[in-house]
Amino acid sequence: MSRPKPAQFDKKKVVAENRRARFEYSIEQVFEAGIALTGTEVKSLRFGEGSIAESYAEVKGQQVWLVNSNVPEFSHGNRHNHEPKRPRKLLLHEREINKLHGAVAREGMTLVPLSVYFNGQGRAKVELALAKGRNNHDKREAIKEREWKREAGRLMRDRG
Template sequence: MARTKQPTRVPPDGAHENERLIGQNRKARHDYQVLDTLECGVVLVGSEVKSLRCGKLSLDEAYGRVRDGEVWLIGSDIQEYSFAHRQNHDPRRPPKLLLHRREIRKFAHRAHEHGLTLIPLRMYFKQGRAKVLLGLCRGRKNYDKREAMKQAAARRDIHRALRRGVPGARTRRGT
């Protein structure tokens, strides 16, 4: 009997099929305008990895800081792993982000020159390694946030109307 090919699974949000989302900063795209993104590795200790596999992460108030030619993730909260021994990791310990020197210089220069901020957009496991999607962002004013919400609502209405079919529009068959 011939084997049939299984349908390929389409990953959400353009994610790679070997990626498993740990957590994301949902307010980042609302509060900031994302100009550029970069994938970074993360230096973690054992109990942090176990805690991340359980999904115990908060990126709400986190940001990236360049210090001495290295990038650190400040303000992230990786909760203690409940099954680890008494020498557990510190939940507020800033993990180091792994980038090439060229990328660090480029992002640090752009952030410093233009008053931009490095914001973690999401953290995920990719082929077993923890990664952070770091965004180079500009803060939005309240009127910018309202304008973005209006544009998103208009875009949703257009897609909804196209999905339902616009009254009076002709179909492809010409009827």
């Protein structure tokens, strides 16, 4: 009997995606977190601007922060525009924060954002993964497996 697949989050509009993260890290568990944003940040994200390619999350005390994510300044903003690379607070339940803190501290895992999106209610969310870094050998294995699946798909399609 196979393992049940985890429930996917209700993503309506994906703003930014960290596609490299699934290759660089082996994903253990995925969490959905809200983001505390200012008004111009939300407007900028709604226009599809933003990047999480080099960002990560860290636990400080009883709070989780998204560090090094880039949300460019809003083009029609005034002098109260936001700072593009400021740390942003992630909104999680206390037991989730405790679980993340324990995993990062004890097991040497990393918190990696996979995507930023707006859910069905129009709220900005981050898909946050508890991940372990892969070494070069694991990355080569992942490439071999991906290419074999692609080749098997081609063979099955050609043979009908």
